Every structure is written in structure tokens, then in C-alpha cells.
Amino acid sequence: MENLNSYLIVSAVLFSIGTIGVLTRKNAIVMFMCIELMLNAVNLTFVAFSRYLGNLDGQIFVFFIMTVAAAEAAVGLALFISFYNNKESIDVDDANLMKW
């Protein structure tokens, strides 16, 4: 495991792409996918460090994160469908009831 840096760079790039996507896109599903991207960037970091340090803790964390992400996907999609039924749209700008 001589090339830790390249894994970390890929991870950072993925995380930044995800962040920028969440900040700039309006479509809820796209935003959701960007969040998944960020999570997976973190996963990549976990696995890379786990391998590098020879400690399995990081990989176990990754399993938990993937489980949570799966649950999140289920809940999130349900929310979007419900939202779509009400507003005929999944644009997050239309979800503004809590606004001042």
C-alpha cells in the first residue's frame, strides 16, 4: 500500500464534486445522488486508511455507512414521492414552507 495519496486525492475530488453538486443543483434526486457521492468518498478514505494502517475498524465503519445510506435512500425516495404528489415537482426550491 505504497500509494495512499492517490486514493486520498480521488476521495477528495469525489467529495468536492458531491459538495458542489449539493450546493448548486435544485433537483432533489440529483442532490441526493451527490450526497451519496460524498458518503462514498468518505468510504474510500476509510478503506484506504484501513488498508494502510492494517486495521479493520475502518472497513467495518464502511459497512455501517453503506447500511445507513441504503436506509436513507429508502426514506429519501419515499419523501420525494410524497413531495411530488403534493407539489408536482421535486425541485427543492418548492419546499419552502418553513421560510420566514
Next chain:
Amino acid sequence: MFDKVWLIPLFPLIGFLINGLFGKKIKNEAVIGGIGTLMIFLSFLVSCGILMQMIGLPPEQRVFEKVLFPWIHSGNFKADMAFLVDPLSVIMLMVVTGVGSLIHLYSIGYMHGEEGFYRFFAYLNLFCMSMLLLVLGSNMLVMFIGWEGVGLCSYLLIGYYFHKKSAGDAAKKAFVMNRVGDFGFLIGLFTLYWWFGSNHNIWTINFVEIKAASHLLPFGGVVTFATLCFFVGATGKSAQIPLFTWLPDAMEGPTPVSALIHAATMVTAGVYMIGRMSFVFIKSPETMMVIAVVGAATAIFAATIGTAQNDIKRVLAYSTVSQLGFMFLAMGVGAFSAGIFHLMTHAFFKACLFLGSGSVIHAMHHALHKIHAHDDAQDMRNMGGLRKAMPITFITFLVSTIAISGIPGFSGFFSKDEILWMAFANSYHGNLNVVLWGIGAVAACFTAFYMFRLVFMTFFGECRINSKAKSYLHESPLVITIPLMVLGALAAVGGYIGMPKILGMLPNYFEHWLEPVFALANEYGSTYAHHGAHPSHAIEWGLMGLSVVIALIGIAIAFTMYVKNTELPGKFVAAFPTLHRVVYNKWYIDELYDFIFVNPCKAAGQFLWKGFDVLVIDGVVNGVANVVMGLSGIFRYVQSGYIYNYAFSMALGVVVMLGYYIFK
């Protein structure tokens, strides 16, 4: 029998509970009235039993204290729920339960058909219980329960017709004025308790213990302060200057209430309290003088107002204030037993007068109601000539009027003459005596005048009632006239138990009876009394004759003005319009009090409401809310509602935190 004394207040309490809780369901007037009357009558029977037993005992064994249960025991302070039976309280018991029973009986007839019949009897029973507690209390705190209780019942019963604004106002006025006096009573109580405790380590409020320790009290000084405070309490309850204006207004209540509470019993509480603590009051010559002067001033002052009133009950109300003034005059000149004697005879004839006026009002109201007229049933200008229609009421009323006027042979003569004589011959007030006697004698003349004016205007002359109503005038039913006859008889002969020694026909049982109660006070009094030449019997005879002549003069004036030359009063008013207006408006005392006390109080209340409460209190509360709202008005723009804004702020936060740790 003595240890059954707790039954006396218990019976009216039971009556109060039955009528108060279930009266609305019972509905039957005979049952409700019967329970109320029976309960107080049972108390009367127990009182009679106690009196009989006491008569059989030698004087030194006539004091008995019955402790029902320990009430408050805290450190040095000890107050039991305890009753004191002695010659003084027995007399009061007899008056309260005896006159009370008659008035309850009368009320069955008088209140017939009134809405809230049960309420009336419940209050009346509650009043009797409070009054009996006041009379029987063996310490000042039990007395104070009764003292407050009678004030409360007075309030409830004056405001019996609570839908009338005037009745509600009168009730409030009575309550507030009584509270002013009660405050004085409490301060006096505390002062006495504190003085005995801190100076002699005698922490007591028990009358018997205070009496036993009373030789420790100094003359004047702290005693003057304490007794003056007590006297303020007495002026409130007994309607003396300066706290008398509530009593005439109290006539808004039903007439039996006026008879029982505002003539015969409650208003005498102040006199009784001074009698109960005579051994304390006599220790302060200054207080004695204040009491005598206030009593005499009230007697003449109220009597003058009584001469110009047209409402039959108002005349009697001012007469009551005036007679109470006589009682205080007696207390102030150290003639305690004469004061209590007048209290008793006054209870007889004044109750009879009030009930008689109630009978008249009842008949007038009934007659006016029949023809649907709205004339005032209490205004004497609408009456006249009633003696033919109401013979029993007329005779009993006349007997009582003669008694109050002080005609020899009737009860009022003995008691009033005794007071006037003691005002003249007492050895406490020196040169003031003649003045006190003079004021008393003039007040007696006024009394005879306004009472006979009342009788002449009501029962003699032409019938001035609406001519159609005339045929409906008739005598009241027996349930009303029986109490009248009993009280009339008592008013006539009740005085013979207290005949002055000088007349020599009968010994003065009454004074003799009360001698052990007031012996100590007289002993203290004699240490500073002026031992001058005692006025001779000739003077006493002369003064007695003079007071009879004075009374006859008053009657003669009334006869001339209201029977022979009925246009004379009108001429008199025309000749002295200002004087009449001032007297008719009660010397503008109510207006004066409004100006000095009521209006400033209202203004202060207005200020505290509009100024302090609205501006300061509400200002602080609303101010805090406004500040929070203003700040949140700024911060709410943070909540844009756009998810990317929130996400951006989160990301920015992360960047800032990371930056901080990297570059620090």
C-alpha cells in the same frame, strides 16, 4: 348547666348548615323558617338554664371558663377555643338569643314570598352564631372571630337585595368601615399582648388572665394607646363618630336585619367589648375622656340628623346611632353597668320599633302593590293615620317610643336617666361633667322630638297614602304581631330590674348583678378619681325631674308641629332653608368623607392602574416581548427556506472549522 354552654353557638350553626346547604331543596317556607327559629330558640332555652343556675350561685362562683379544645399553641402563644360564662356574658346571651328568637319568628311572616328565603335564614343563623361567639369568647381571638363574623353577616344581609345597586354599595360601605375599626382592634390586641409578654413575661390574650394581671398595667401611656386602638374598633362596629356613616345606609337590608343586627345586637358589640375589658380601659383616664366625649357628641349629632329625615327606617337608624352614643357616654364616665343596662333596654325598644316600622312598611307595600302604585312605602310623608288600620302595631310602637323618650315608668327612662345622672355625678372628668350632662340632656330632648315626630307622622293625622290604596291597609298577621307584643311588653317593664336606688321601690338588681364584673374597674378608677363632695339626693331628684321635663318638651314640640299646626314644619323649613338642607343632608358628612378619603383613594387607584400598572408593569412585560420580536425580526432572514442555503452554510461552517485547526 355551665359546661353545656358550647350548645349555645352550636344550635344556630346547625341551623345555618341545614338551611344553607339544603334550603334550596327544602323550598317549604314553614320548614326553613321553623328550623331557623327553633335553633335560636333552643339556644335561648340553654341560656335561660345558665341564667337560672347562675342566679342560684354566690357571686364569687359566677365565673366559669369552658375550654372546648386547644386551638393554637405555638411557643409562648396560647389560644384555646374557650367560652367564658360570667354575669356580663349571660346578659348578652339572653339579649341576643331572646331578641334573636323573636326576630326570627317575625322574619317568617315578613320575608314571606321573598326570593332566597332560605338564604335569609341561613345568614340570620350564621349571624347569631358569630354574635354568640363574640359574646362568649374567653380570649380576644375567639372574640375576634365573632367580631369579624358579625361584620361578614352584616355585609351579606345588607346586600340581601343584591340586584339593587344601592344595597350592594351600602353593604360594601359597611364592610369597609368595619374593617377600618377591626384594624384598630387588632393593633390594640397586639399591643396588649406584646406589653404583658415583654415586660412581665405573661404571654396571654385570655380575659381572665389579663384581669388577674391587670394591676401590672400602668395608668396612661401604653394603655392609652392600646385602649384607643380598641376604641377605634368599637367605633367601627358600634357606629360612633367618626365611623358611623355606614349604619344609616345599612337600612337597605330587610327590616328584621335592621332590627336584629343594626339595632339590637351587633352594633352593641363595641359597648360590650369595652365592658368586657373595663379593667383595662379604666386604667387610661385619657381614653375614658375620649370615649365619653365621642359618645356624647355622637348622641347629639345623630339626634339632630334624625329630626329631618323622612324615611321611617332612617330616622330609626339615626336614633340607634344616637342611643349607642348614650351607651358610650356611660362607658366613658365609668358607669359600665348603666351602659350595659341601656344596651339591654335599647335592644328591647329599638327592636320593637324596627319591627313595628317593618310591619308598617309591609302593610304600606302591600297596599301600594295592590293598586300598582310606585310610591315609596318607607316615606313617612306617604303615611299618616295608620293607627286605625294597624292597632297592635300602633300600640306597641307607641309604648316603645315612650320608652325611648324617657317617660317615667318605662324601661328607657331608668337606663337613660341613670346614664345622665352618672354623666353628671361621676368623679372622673371634673368640670367636663356638666357639659357631658348638658349634651346628653339636649340629645334626649331631640330623641323625644324625632321619635314622636315619627309616631305622629306615621300613625296620627290624615291618611296621606294614595286614596285607592287606603282600603287595602290592614294589620299584619300574628306571626309578625306576636314578637311586637312581647318586645313592647319588655320595653315597658324591662327597666324595673334596674331601678335607681333613689326611687327606693325596688333594689337595683341589674347593677348588683354586674357588680362583680366591674368591681375591679371601679377599684382602679377610684385611685385617680376626684373625691369631691358627692352631689346630694336633692340634685339627683332635680336632674331626674329636669330630664323628664326635657323629654316632655320634646314631645310637646313634636305634637305642636305635626298634629296641631301641620303647616309649622313647612314654615320652619322656609325660615331656615340652609339649616334644614344641611341637616337633611346629614351635615354633608358622607360628602366630606368622599372628599377626604374616598376620592383620594379612587384617584390613587386610578393612578396605580393607569400609571403604574399599565405603563410600568405592562410596559416591562410587553417591552421584553417587543425586544425579542425585534431581534428575531433580524435573525429570521437566516431562514431563507432554500435547502442549498442551509447546505452552503453547513459547508462554510466546516471550511471555517477546518481552516481554524489547520492555520492556527
